[in-house]
Amino acid sequence: MSPIIEDELFKKENFSRSPLPIGNYESCSFEQCDFSNGNLSGIVFNECEFIDCNLSNATLKNTTLNDVTFSGCKLLGLNFKSVSTFLMRFNFTNCNLQMAQFDFLKLKQTLFINCELQQATFNETDLSQAVFDECNLLETQFFNSNLEGAHFQTAYNFIIDPELNKMKGAKFSSSDLEGLLQKYKLQID
Template sequence: MDDYFDSEEYSKIDFSKTKIKKGEYENCTFVNCNFEGIHASNIQFVECEFIECNFSNTIVKDTAFKDVNFINCKMIGVKFNECDPFLLQFTFKDCQLNFSSFYQLKIPNTKFINCNLQEVDFTEAILTSSVFDNCDLKLAVFGRTNLEKSDFRTAFNFNINPEESKLKGAKFSKDNIIGLLSEYKIIIE
């Protein structure tokens, strides 16, 4: 039987040296912890918060993130598409998510605030009503992605083909509209 952890705080733990216990973590806070490159598979995180943690290249196969906040975390190369999709919900603030994958995930209402999302794969994801506030989306992949009602007004460096993705009701600014037109190789001055 898996362990159950409730309302606990974990600070400065290097899980690459101290193995994380499998189980359900509810309402727990992880501060300045290192998860880099570990197998964090089959763990449930419910209403947890991760602050200044390193998740780079962490394996999250069948891991549940239910109403989880990531703040100032390094999460390079994480395959979120391998997570448990049931009740999957998270928010990212001030995070480095380069080279991560959200392929085919159904994650409406997701908030990305001040995040670096370079070369992230959003192919076939459902991101309706999501927010990309001050996010760098350089070389991020949006193919057959549902972005209806999403907010890109302060996002930058994105390239979204409006013929390939659903954009009805999505918000853009006059300054970043070029990210929708670059596909057409037109000159905007």
Template sequence: MEFIEDKVFEGIKFQEEPLAKAEYENCVFKHCDFSGANLFEFKFSDCEFIGSNFSLANISKTAFRDIKFKECKLLGLHFEHCNEFGLEFTFENCQLDHSIFYKTKIKKTNFKDSQLKEVDFTECDLTESVFENCDLNNANFDRTILEKVDLRSAYNYSIDPENNRIKKAKFSIQGISGLLNKYDIKIEN
């Protein structure tokens, strides 16, 4: 497999100009369009994606090691099919609606100012992750490990404490209703 490092890719539509199957290290992808692209078995290490669109890309067996996604559109991605070895990323100002993290181990992941509507975190290990100012409307938490997770500034979440591990997780008083939704009670100031 080809090895490409320290390169900047800008404004490329990879449906028209396919990205070479390679191992990319310390590369920057600015305003690139990966939507619907086949990234099967690609390897990305220490890369940054800025303002790029990954919607509905095939990321099966794709390696994402120490990756920064900033202002990216990542709609409907199946992160559960990624290469698990070294899987690590951060998300800032990203749209991750309808993406799936089923059974992924993504401890200490930072989600900042991101939209995670209807994201599936079933059986995901999110230990010590941070959801800073994130919209978790209809996100699915089922048998999810949320120990030491920081949800103090997250909103629109619904988490069943009896069905998820939430030991030492941090919540704000405003978000406490998201832990009580299943009881169909009204909380007022």
């Protein structure tokens, strides 16, 4: 049985050199920690927060992320599609999520606030009521995803094909309609 670690603060730890021990982390905070290229497989994070951490290219196989917040984190190339989907819920603020993969996940009401999401993939992802506030979606891929009720009013650099995604009730700014119509090669002034 995995140990339970509760209410701990981990600050400026380098877990890419010596891995975080497998366990159940409850209400823990990780500040300025380096997990880059590390292995977080099988670890349970419940109601934890990651602040100014580097998790780029970390392995998340069967990692549980329940009620986890990421703030100011670098999450380049992270493959979220391999996490445990049981009780999965997380949000991002001021994070760099370039080339992250969110394919096949249920991410209803997930918050992406002021995030860099260039070249991320959301293939067959349920993003209903998700919020993309002030997010850069340059070359981000949305394919066969549920975007119903999602908020894109302040997102930018996106290209989303309404014919390839469910989009009923999705919210966009009128100034960004070009990103929805690009495949038609219309001239919009």
